[in-house]
Amino acid sequence: MGHYRSNSTNSHNFTLTFDNEKIGELIYQKWYSFAAKILMTNGKEYQLEPRGFWESTIELKEGEAILLEFKMGWKGIVIKTYFDNEEKHFLLKLKGLLSNKFVLLDDNNEELMVAETDFKWSKLNFDYTIETTQNFDNFTNEKLLLLSVLHCINYYMTVIVAAA
Template sequence: MTEYQAKSANYLSFEVTKDDKLIGKLTYKNWFKLNALIELADNSGYQIEPKGFWGTTIELKEREKTLLKFKMNWNGEIIVQTFFSGIEKDYIFKSRGIFRDSFILTDEKGTELLAVKPHLKWNLMNYEYQITASEIFETFSHKEILLLSSLHFANYYMSMMTAAVGV
């Protein structure tokens, strides 16, 4: 198992590290928007933006090329499709635990790839995350993009659940 940390300097940006080495950054344009930017340590950049009239499907793009898309289903799971190297793969991001206090990313067979545990920093009123990756996940060629996207999934999930409770 490999451990990653995602720390937020403010409520609009997160830095993901492994052994104090920067893996990448997730930056939101606005707290109430789903639009975000992912920048990896190698300076490659990706845009996350809602698609369609209702914006229920969110896409991750490299320029105009869609590499990943996701949406929440009625069960409260986030259904993820990736298109890396022209190959489509499906994943599910969902909450787990008695109090639904953490998240997991699984493949289509149900194999756990990532576990994401949020920690609220009360003094700063923002979240930090501990992310544990399986040995299988560590073999993925696009693991950094999927890792930072999973951080976005966790933020998206928590914002959707907060909105549902507030209604």
């Protein structure tokens, strides 16, 4: 099991760490934007770009190649990954109605990851504590998927706040 932490230095930047070692960053161009980029510590850069009339689908791209896409569904956020030319499906949803925990499920409804949000009122931003299962840790590109899931959670909270 992996124990990760994501801290927001401001409303635009999130740093993901494992055992106090930086893995990568999720960087938003502006507050409440669905467009962002992911910078990994190995120097690789990825773009998160909204698509469609209502910007309802978000794609993770490396250059022109689409590696992942997600959109809001009735049960939560539906995520499709295309790593290594293999399509996988996931569902990200709140663990309970009034919960501050998000859970990532696979096609078999198996829990792969739990992210707990911690809102910092003094800074008006979120920090996250993330626990992954062994099955999640065995995925190809699991760290890139984690940063993408952080974007999904931020997207979810933005859409919910805008709808309220």
